[in-house]
Amino acid sequence: MEYLSAFLASLPDFSKLLPATTLVAILIFLVKEYLEARRRTAADKRKVRALKKVLGRECQLNYSAIDRLRDTLAAIQEFGVAEDASRLSISESPAGGYVFMITDRDGSGRGGVLVGIQRDSLLKHLVEIAALDEMFYSKCEFVLDGLSEADHVYQSLVHGPEKHFPSTPEHYYEGVVDYGLRELNDSIAALKELYLVCTGSVLRQGKLR
CATH class of the missing domain: 1.20.120 (Four Helix Bundle (Hemerythrin (Met), subunit A))
Structure with a gap:
């Protein structure tokens, strides 16, 4: 979760380069990957x-x-x-x-x-x-x-x-x-x-x- 917080803190810098919709899509992807990794770890x-x-x-x-x-x-x-x-x-x-x-x-x-x-x-x-x-x-x-x-x-x-x-x-x-x-x-x-x-x-x- 610390990695996700760090990513959120960096959003203002990236927003100058990428549209807001792209940033949201990346954020959703990372959240899904994080949750899936937790699910796989728990299953293992x-x-x-x-x-x-x-x-x-x-x-x-x-x-x-x-x-x-x-x-x-x-x-x-x-x-x-x-x-x-x-x-x-x-x-x-x-x-x-x-x-x-x-x-x-x-x-x-x-x-x-x-x-x-x-x-x-x-x-x-x-x-x-x-x-x-x-x-x-x-x-x-x-x-x-x-x-x-x-x-x-x-x-x-x-x-x-x-x-x-x-x-x-x-x-x-x-x-x-x-x-x-x-x-x-x-x-x-x-x-x-x-x-x-x-x-x-x-x-x-x-x-x-």
Whole structure:
């Protein structure tokens, strides 16, 4: 509005050069442009708020999935799967995800369900976010990198070693655990950072669905 006031203050000088009707037309044009810019800015802010709500929920879903995956890797390490890969069994669940069971040396076991990493919403809105808010985009891009690594760990675990894997299954799972625990900690940290930007709150608990 200060620019508009400055323009009005300069009208006496311009009136010597331009007819009054031209000055009025220019003034109307500038007012319309100013109001339209304010409308676009307000609309962009509403879009960003809506996107943050959607992605905040996706952060919670992925936090739950990655935290469960991280716990599973820690259990694989604890129960000595690197010594005997037969202690670990993983099968696809009809309800979605994968069911795993780890058997300890004494015959006791631990099991659960692993669910996949969700990136669809983030990928779908990434270009729009880039156009709306550069800082927000950089946070989203960082999280997307972390989710890609988490998905790689997930896929490596649930599908196991390939038929022609050059070493033993024990070595395979040992490598997955070592790599996965390191990468998943970074993925969790990135999720927490984005969630704070999206909601203003600290991410302490995920969502299962």
